[in-house]
Amino acid sequence: MYQYDEYDHQMLAERVAQYRDQTRRFLAGELESAQFLPLRLQNGLYIQRLAPMLRVAIPYGCLSAVQLRKLAWISRHFDKGYAHFSTRQNIQFNWPKLEEVPDILEELAKVQMHAIQTSGNCIRNTTTDQFAGVASDELEDSRPWCEIIRQWSTFHPEFAHLPRKFKIAVCGTRKDQAATQVHDIGLYLRKDANGETGFQVLVGGGLGRTPVIGQVIREFLPWQHLLSYLDAIMRIYNLEGRRDNKYKARIKILVKELGIDTFREKVEQEWQHSINGPATLTLDEVSRCKAFFTDPAYEELEDSNKAVQDRLGSDLLFSHWMERNVAAHKKPGYRIVTLCLKATGNAPGDITAEQMEFVADLAEKFSFAELRVTHEQNLVLTDVRLADTPALFDALKQEYLATPYTGLLNDIICCPGGDFCSLANAKSIPIAESIQRRFDNFEVQRKIGNITLNISGCMNACGHHHVGNIGILGVDKKGEEFYQVTLGGSSDHDTSLGKVLGPAFAQDEIPEVISKILDVFEVHRQEGENFIETFRRIGMDPFKERVYAKVD
Amino acid sequence: MPKLIDLQGQVLDNPWVLLEKDTAADMAASHESMHLIVPLQLWLSSFESLTGSGKQIAVWLDSDETAGSIADSADKAAFIALNFPGFMDGRAYSTAVALRKHHGFTGEIRAIGDVLRDQLFYMRRCGFSTFDLKDSVKLEDACKGLKDFSTSYTSTTEEPLPLFKRKQA
Numbered sequence: 272m273y274q275y276d277e278y279d280h281q282m283l284a285e286r287v288a289q290y291r292d293q294t295r296r297f298l299a300g301e302l303e304s305a306q307f308l309p310l311r312l313q314n315g316l317y318i319q320r321l322a323p324m325l326r327v328a329i330p331y332g333c334l335s336a337v338q339l340r341k342l343a344w345i346s347r348h349f350d351k352g353y354a355h356f357s358t359r360q361n362i363q364f365n366w367p368k369l370e371e372v373p374d375i376l377e378e379l380a381k382v383q384m385h386a387i388q389t390s391g392n393c394i395r396n397t398t399t400d401q402f403a404g405v406a407s408d409e410l411e412d413s414r415p416w417c418e419i420i421r422q423w424s425t426f427h428p429e430f431a432h433l434p435r436k437f438k439i440a441v442c443g444t445r446k447d448q449a450a451t452q453v454h455d456i457g458l459y460l461r462k463d464a465n466g467e468t469g470f471q472v473l474v475g476g477g478l479g480r481t482p483v484i485g486q487v488i489r490e491f492l493p494w495q496h497l498l499s500y501l502d503a504i505m506r507i508y509n510l511e512g513r514r515d516n517k518y519k520a521r522i523k524i525l526v527k528e529l530g531i532d533t534f535r536e537k538v539e540q541e542w543q544h545s546i547n548g549p550a551t552l553t554l555d556e557v558s559r560c561k562a563f564f565t566d567p568a569y570e571e572l573e574d575s576n577k578a579v580q581d582r583l584g585s586d587l588l589f590s591h592w593m594e595r596n597v598a599a600h601k602k603p604g605y606r607i608v609t610l611c612l613k614a615t616g617n618a619p620g621d622i623t624a625e626q627m628e629f630v631a632d633l634a635e636k637f638s639f640a641e642l643r644v645t646h647e648q649n650l651v652l653t654d655v656r657l658a659d660t661p662a663l664f665d666a667l668k669q670e671y672l673a674t675p676y677t678g679l680l681n682d683i684i685c686c687p688g689g690d691f692c693s694l695a696n697a698k699s700i701p702i703a704e705s706i707q708r709r710f711d712n713f714e715v716q717r718k719i720g721n722i723t724l725n726i727s728g729c730m731n732a733c734g735h736h737h738v739g740n741i742g743i744l745g746v747d748k749k750g751e752e753f754y755q756v757t758l759g760g761s762s763d764h765d766t767s768l769g770k771v772l773g774p775a776f777a778q779d780e781i782p783e784v785i786s787k788i789l790d791v792f793e794v795h796r797q798e799g800e801n802f803i804e805t806f807r808r809i810g811m812d813p814f815k816e817r818v819y820a821k822v823d
Numbered sequence: 824m825p826k827l828i829d830l831q832g833q834v835l836d837n838p839w840v841l842l843e844k845d846t847a848a849d850m851a852a853s854h855e856s857m858h859l860i861v862p863l864q865l866w867l868s869s870f871e872s873l874t875g876s877g878k879q880i881a882v883w884l885d886s887d888e889t890a891g892s893i894a895d896s897a898d899k900a901a902f903i904a905l906n907f908p909g910f911m912d913g914r915a916y917s918t919a920v921a922l923r924k925h926h927g928f929t930g931e932i933r934a935i936g937d938v939l940r941d942q943l944f945y946m947r948r949c950g951f952s953t954f955d956l957k958d959s960v961k962l963e964d965a966c967k968g969l970k971d972f973s974t975s976y977t978s979t980t981e982e983p984l985p986l987f988k989r990k991q992a
Contacts, residue, residue, distance in 0.1 A: 423976060
């Protein structure tokens with residue numbers, strides 16, 4: 272993975288010193304709350320319902336064992352011994368003290384980590400597919416490009432006070448696991464007829480109050496021009512994005528109001544000033560970044576293993592885990608292993624300090640000391656030898672990390688919700704738990720098959736409910752918490768937004784509602800169909816009829 | 824006398840008087856101050872008579888006014904001031920970049936309005952050259968904000984080569 276050079280270290284140290292002084296001035300009364308607000312936000316610090324929350328970036332999801340151990344140490348030393356993986360490849364600490372945050376940032380800097388621009392109206396952490404570099408269906412590794420974007424966006428002086436937050440995702444795999452189309456800018460790696468790398472550029476996607484799927488602004492952007500083109504989009508947005516209403520300030524609204532063609536023209540015109548200018552990428556720089564993401568020392572291995580075969584035949588739990596949590600790898604004899612952080616009773620994405628240290632050890636033992644975090648709030652060991660999968664499985668079981676539900680119903684994406692977040696209208700974690708309890712059976716889950724269920728505690732949509740096959744949104748009705756259900760969302764290459772099923776439900780009705788929805792699916796399902804395929808074929812009505820049927 | 828600071832962190836006297844948006848041309852001409860920062864509309868309609876009056880005249884743009892609107896007459900102004908109605912309104916950063924990069928403006932660009940010490944480094948990177956801080960106490964201390972960082976990753980007005988090209992050089 273990327274390693275900091277002297278400049279990275281120096282700028283990060285300067286940032287920590289800057290924030291330490293800003294915190295000091297705030298506590299001394301020299302800096303007003305309103306002035307301190309964006310400064311702390313751009314260093315990841317929110318003031319939440321019960322305590323501050325510090326969001327730390329895991330750039331494009333890449334994490335080393337050493338870094339994970341540091342996160343564990345921080346959670347123990349400055350927090351309550353656990354942390355939470357968010358839906359954008361960040362990790363959140365829920366109970367830090369405001370005056371200790373500079374110390375936390377200094378500790379993070381020791382392992383090349385930070386909380387820069389994880390919040391606020393600026394360019395946020397760039398995200399990508401968690402299988403980048405190892406996926407068997409990859410066009411090109413997205414990580415070097417993410418690193419190039421990370422450096423461009425970090426401390427970009429022009430775009431630190433945008434109308435609203437700005438999120439960029441890059442995807443180089445054929446199956447999109449990065450929800451690319453619901454980002455402010457989505458970049459799909461492409462090759463032209465000569466095999467040259469470039470990007471299909473999407474703009475104006477996003478969730479939140481007004482969910483929108485990004486539109487293509489440019490079919491093919493040659494790689495040399497990536498940064499100048501991003502600058503051009505950002506400059507138009509910074510100057511013309513709405514600032515009169517925070518709910519209409521995202522770039523998606525600007526693109527909608529202007530229309531994609533007009534927006535494209537403006538960007539092209541702006542770009543003419545800087546195309547082939549100083550920001551033009553060089554082969555040297557791209558090669559330098561790619562050199563950080565070369566293959567580890569893989570062994571030449573057979574792609575089958577007798578001991579694993581035997582275990583599959585004799586150990587049902589192991590075979591379930593292999594079926595769901597272990598994916599194909601580009602290298603024969605290796606597998607990609609997902610650690611599903613969705614054990615029933617565990618808040619989705621939460622991890623204890625002990626588990627972090629345990630996983631760090633496993634990464635060192637089984638996967639070249641590196642791991643990934645996913646927007647589905649899971650962890651991934653990317654380079655596990657097939658022969659090691661039984662030993663890894665046995666180890667994971669000890670820490671309740673072998674839950675075999677990856678990609679199944681109980682692999683719920685869920686924001687922290689009303690238990691923590693001051694924006695939330697309703698709790699989300701107890702909803703996730705009530706569903707997980709109801710369906711906590713592998714055979715039941717497997718029969719339902721691949722499905723996504725996403726829960727957000729408010730319309731800000733951190734839980735990506737719009738793009739869940741089943742989405743659940745917490746709403747406030749006269750001071751009481753209710754839950755609206757949507758069906759038909761997807762964040763894959765064929766991204767679609769869910770549609771509202773009907774009137775919202777009380778919390779305790781939700782497991783039964785989900786059950787009825789799945790009954791309808793079961794009745795109408797054709798051979799080989801997933802939930803989303805059936806839904807797209809039969810539409811909303813059968814679900815509506817069943818769920819809202821009057822009981823005689 | 825009010826003060827402002829420059830790129831070197833020097834504290835300078837600021838004799839300039841800012842005229843509000845609806846100021847009429849005769850009001851400006853008869854104003855007692857010899858150093859006026861006039862709003863864009865007044866500048867566009869009357870800069871020739873104003874600059875010929877013996878007074879020193881600068882122009883200010885609000886955050887919704889574009890670099891293009893001043894491009895043709897920019898060189899006639901003593902300087903161009905870009906207003907931050909609130910420090911969260913970041914449009915003037917891009918306006919400064921556009922003045923420098925697209926219109927080749929090499930004169931002084933002054934940050935006015937809700938200008939805070941913690942924004943100074945980004946402002947200088949975008950091409951601002953003087954800073955009329957909202958709060959003029961502790962200006963010497965505020966100058967530290969100009970040097971919060973020793974460099975930048977990306978191509979900026981102040982340092983057009985991005986870090987990766989400077990490293991390779």
